[in-house]
Amino acid sequence: MSADQPASADHNKPLNNSDYVKWFRHSSPYINAHRGKTFVIMFEGDAIADANFTNVIQDIALLNSLGVQLVLVHGARPQIDATLKTLSIRSDFFQGFRITDGAALNAVKAAVGMVKSDIESRLSVGTPGSSMHGARIRVVSGNFVTAKPKGVINGVDFQHTGEVRRIEHQAIRELLQQRNIVLLSCAGYSPSGEMFNLTVEDVAQQAAISLRADKLLILGKDAGLTDAAGNTIQQLTSTQLQDCLHDFHGEALYHAEAALNAVRQGVPRAQLLSYAEDGALLQELFTREGKGTLISQEAYDQLRAATIDDVGGILQLLKPLEDQGILVRRSRELLETEIQRFYVIERDGLITACAALYPYTDKQAELACVAVHSDYRGSNRGQRLLEQIEQQARQRHYQQLFVLTTRTAHWFVEQGFVAGEVSALPLEKQQAYNLQRNSKVFFKTL
Incomplete structure (x- = not known):
């Protein structure tokens, strides 16, 4: 009989050529399984300023080269805060949402534009010697997110803060089929031409749901959700997550809610990862153990x-x-x-x-x-x-x-x-x- 006992392994030991070949062969089923699949990858504005974001971009480029259809959704909270501070504009929050008045909206436009340009430029790197040499990635962004005003809640007018009304999923699918990476911002537009400041979680979950994505990957500061002892929770069903949702706060809560909503509305899996951990994205997608916290409708095993x-x-x-x-x-x-x-x-x-x-x-x-x-x-x-x-x-x-x-x-x-x-x-x-x-x-x- 074989007992269910722990097995040790030296995960810090560098791969030799034989180990590398073995790992590459073991990853081939995942390469085949992910080809042609649609993944929505969400990352906060903090991720863009992190030292590891260059590696994240390289991993995104690798996924694109392997035939994965990618929709990137970026936030810009710290960039908006910095722009508001530079312009000496005060921005209030209510129930965790920014109240975006006319002056703050100009700061949102500037910050979102800068972040979008930064991401596009990073995905355009192709100099000899770089890991992205020859990638020739095409990044497409546009008015794919139709928004509506959040309105007045408990007497508070959120003004230009909005919610996702519709994702132009058909247009995005056509672009993905042409091997483009689609980039969505934390902003949306109304049929009357107004711009609204949206939460990145709202855009990401609605994009994943509308596109019937195979997976929603949420990159945050932490390596997934943690229990009371500080240990990473490897996997939760949607029912289990709902039962323990009150245990989380701040970013962890926002990300958990986005994952839960997406899974409950048809996205098979959502994964919470750290943008600061080198290779977390690849480990999640190309190893059986994965990384971070997996949220699924049913038990993964x-x-x-x-x-x-x-x-x-x-x-x-x-x-x-x-x-x-x-x-x-x-x-x-x-x-x-x-x-x-x-x-x-x-x-x-x-x-x-x-x-x-x-x-x-x-x-x-x-x-x-x-x-x-x-x-x-x-x-x-x-x-x-x-x-x-x-x-x-x-x-x-x-x-x-x-x-x-x-x-x-x-x-x-x-x-x-x-x-x-x-x-x-x-x-x-x-x-x-x-x-x-x-x-x-x-x-x-x-």
Whole structure:
């Protein structure tokens, strides 16, 4: 048996040529999967001033070269603040939104224009020796965002602060199909020709929803959402995020709300990342573990009954454990005939864990073939599979589970199993017991 135990790795060790080739081969399924997909990438105005933003731009250029359709949505809050300060214009906030009067609107126009020009110039770099040499990226911006006034709330007139009314998604799609990067600003225009100051989160989520984007990537200061202990929360379903939304404040709350709204309205996944962490964007898109916090409609790791199509993945998962003598070797033919007994956890097409339930008597069943991929030990996959097996066993009215193991007795004890004798096994299992393996026997009453 393979326990769900932590595995260590030296992530700071530089890649040698062999490791690089291995990583590149492992990333190829993601390169193929992302080609032709539409990603909306949102970043705050703070990102543009960060030292790592040059690397972010290079990663965006790489995604474009790999055939990903990109819509960039930029904010300009610090740039607007700086322009207002230069012009000695006061700007008030109410309920977290800037009140944009006529004077402040001029500062918004100037700041948004400067930020947009800065991004376009950075995406135009193509000098020899640079990582973007030969990229020849075309960036298109325009009046793709139709806005409406936010109006008067609790007696406060927001004036030129607005909300997204419509995204010209068809026009954007046509530009994306021509391999352009579309750049959207935190500003929109009304049919009467007025300009409105919008939140970048509003533009990003509405763009992702209207375009039916495959993913919304939100780049903020922090590397995703964190729990009370300061640890990054790797993934949340929309329901889980809604339940804990009150735990977040400031930028984290704004980003979480944008991700939640997008996912609830049809965007399959939203990811919260840090613009200050070098390579976070690429790690999220080209590794199974990803980066930051993933928000999805359903759990990212799917626990389900195995099908005949999973045989190859299960065999690949079991082989290292069979080679070490931890598990008894199973042939493909045997596994195909017994596949209905298996449950698997799948992540991006990879079988990361499996377990099986074998009936023996009306009262006893065996928990067998518990295996967790070496890259995912230390997670709760083993416990999740055990819970699933126990649930199925109870539904079938079994009163006891038993398991045979040579290496991971302590893990089963931690899960409530109690050591027993071979003589307590069903007669059929006793007759098949391999004395040379000398497996320990454990039981759990359901």
